[in-house]
Amino acid sequence: QQPVQSPQAVILREGEDAVINCSSSKALYSVHWYRQKHGEAPVFLMILLKGGEQKGHEKISASFNEKKQQSSLYLTASQLSYSGTYFCGTATGSSNTGKLIFGQGTTLQVKP
Amino acid sequence: GAGVSQSPRYKVAKRGQDVALRCDPISGHVSLFWYQQALGQGPEFLTYFQNEAQLDKSGLPSDRFFAERPEGSVSTLKIQRTQQEDSAVYLCASSLGGLQGGTDRRNQPQHFGDGTRLSIL
Numbered sequence: 709q710q711p712v713q714s715p716q717a718v719i720l721r722e723g724e725d726a727v728i729n730c731s732s733s734k735a736l737y738s739v740h741w742y743r744q745k746h747g748e749a750p751v752f753l754m755i756l757l758k759g760g761e762q763k764g765h766e767k768i769s770a771s772f773n774e775k776k777q778q779s780s781l782y783l784t785a786s787q788l789s790y791s792g793t794y795f796c797g798t799a800t801g802s803s804n805t806g807k808l809i810f811g812q813g814t815t816l817q818v819k820p
Numbered sequence: 821g822a823g824v825s826q827s828p829r830y831k832v833a834k835r836g837q838d839v840a841l842r843c844d845p846i847s848g849h850v851s852l853f854w855y856q857q858a859l860g861q862g863p864e865f866l867t868y869f870q871n872e873a874q875l876d877k878s879g880l881p882s883d884r885f886f887a888e889r890p891e892g893s894v895s896t897l898k899i900q901r902t903q904q905e906d907s908a909v910y911l912c913a914s915s916l917g918g919l920q921g922g923t924d925r926r927n928q929p930q931h932f933g934d935g936t937r938l939s940i941l
Contacts, residue, residue: 710862737924737926738926738927740929740930742932747934748934749823749824749911749932749933749934749935750863750911750932751932752929752930752931752932755927755928755929757927795862795863797862797863797930799926799927804924804925804926805851805868805870805875805876805925806851806853806868806915806917806924806925806926806928806930807853807865807868807876807879808853808863808865808930809865810855810862810863810864811862812861812862813860813861813862
């Protein structure tokens, strides 16, 4: 039931690009992306809805492939501030409360 | 403040003691969620409130866990007879929710507090 994220960890140099994937075995209603720095609250990045919608947030964008039940987060020209752990949270059609099932996280480290 | 506020920030308790964790959501947010986050893992859903009604408590791991939101604002998560496996960060999140949100709850961003780090000795 828990979505699977890949890769588990990635190390980048400033300015490099990265892709983080989130796959689910269940039919998804929406996919939420968060970034969490150590000891801090998860910070909302964006929501992807059914329909293959793409969204952007500065140099961070994401897509949602409804057929594959997969979402991808794209980080372009990474900055030091992008370091942290990225979580996808999925909402399914079986519950309308909005509760999210989170993946295990992808740790991103951006080096100068 | 404008964000979700949780207290205490850190809590250390001896095994067997009862603890109470507080969450003050963003003003006007109808939906309130509690999540448990183990070290190195993603948050795991515990329970959901819409105003004062607890509509989903499917994630509470045992009957030692109890949550309430009596006036539809501040919420308290209580853990009785704590065990070492209860050690984790407890996160609270709120969202617009309900009719005020205007959109499906599943499409609304959740705003998290910094959490309470609970350590059971």
